[in-house]
Amino acid sequence: MQTATPELTREPYYKPFSRLMKELFGEPVYKVTLDAGFTCPNIDGTKATGGCTFCDNVSFSPALRNGSTGIAAQLEKGARFYREKFGARRFLAYFQAFTNTYAPIEKLRAMWDAALAHPDVCGISVGTRPDCVDAAKLQLLQTYADGSAAVWQQRLAAGTAPTKLPYVCIEYGMQTMHDATAERVNRAHTHAETVTAVELTRRHAPAAHLCLHLIAGLPGETPAMVRQSIAECARLRPDSIKFHHAYVYENTVMAAQFRAGEFTMFDLDTHVGLAADCIEAMAPGVCVERLVGELTDPGVIAPLWGKSKLQIYRLISDELRRRGTCQGARRQG
Numbered sequence: 001m002q003t004a005t006p007e008l009t010r011e012p013y014y015k016p017f018s019r020l021m022k023e024l025f026g027e028p029v030y031k032v033t034l035d036a037g038f039t040c041p042n043i044d045g046t047k048a049t050g051g052c053t054f055c056d057n058v059s060f061s062p063a064l065r066n067g068s069t070g071i072a073a074q075l076e077k078g079a080r081f082y083r084e085k086f087g088a089r090r091f092l093a094y095f096q097a098f099t100n101t102y103a104p105i106e107k108l109r110a111m112w113d114a115a116l117a118h119p120d121v122c123g124i125s126v127g128t129r130p131d132c133v134d135a136a137k138l139q140l141l142q143t144y145a146d147g148s149a150a151v152w153q154q155r156l157a158a159g160t161a162p163t164k165l166p167y168v169c170i171e172y173g174m175q176t177m178h179d180a181t182a183e184r185v186n187r188a189h190t191h192a193e194t195v196t197a198v199e200l201t202r203r204h205a206p207a208a209h210l211c212l213h214l215i216a217g218l219p220g221e222t223p224a225m226v227r228q229s230i231a232e233c234a235r236l237r238p239d240s241i242k243f244h245h246a247y248v249y250e251n252t253v254m255a256a257q258f259r260a261g262e263f264t265m266f267d268l269d270t271h272v273g274l275a276a277d278c279i280e281a282m283a284p285g286v287c288v289e290r291l292v293g294e295l296t297d298p299g300v301i302a303p304l305w306g307k308s309k310l311q312i313y314r315l316i317s318d319e320l321r322r323r324g325t326c327q328g329a330r331r332q333g
């Protein structure tokens, strides 16, 4: 095993998001998921139509979306829930729905300002596609990450900023390094575009935290192919990762393909092994934000493993204990 910090040699054997938040803010931080009303170039015809085959088509319907509710109102609703349930005091605004940099700069500035103006918000996470960023958008993000944006300066002056700098994260859906898989799931971007987005982010938003998403078990992929994507993801040196299993959501293109027998899904043991492989491949400082995808949403039709997220996280920790390894144990370089 390569070097490991003492924290990584204890359960859960990796650096979870809660530990990162504790390091930065000294207390738990809760993510409030937002729908800022964006769309996606993979839906509106700019790159493709129909979206990724695993994307929930029902949520394309404007009637079912939350985007017409303002950011401040969505934040306050989410914050109230976490305050009442967990006594939460600090929140991250998570721009999750659709492609959250797919808009002109002024709209992005207005969204990010609105989120960071909330007195209990200590940062933002922005989920997007790798082909939807450019230098100007990333330079704007950098002004939040380095604390120079007017909204954060005002919070500092008012004494409501918890720290000198907010947490600012951009999350890219890498999903796989295999372009043939990306094409099969109608992802409509290449892995080369992911590599370019990572390079652009490091150049133009060096203070921002960079997260990559991977999906294990997309149609046609073998465990060996997933391990190749894990190694490539580690090579790109993200600050955090979200690794989850492929799951089939009702009313998606993938659901029809699954029912037609066009592909099979990984079993639970395979996913647990791959999650452990992923943890071992990531450098010790990388935050492991997620290791499993959606399980209990009634819209999920497969896989039905009959376990809760907590149980699966335990199985992954058990596997690392059995192997006698931890995060970073098999990283390259």
Ligand code: SF4
Pocket (backbone or CB within 6 Å): 040, 041, 042, 043, 050, 051, 052, 054, 055, 056, 097, 098, 099, 129
């Ligand atoms: S990029 Fe995201 S929002 Fe767009 S179609 Fe794919 S999964 Fe859906």
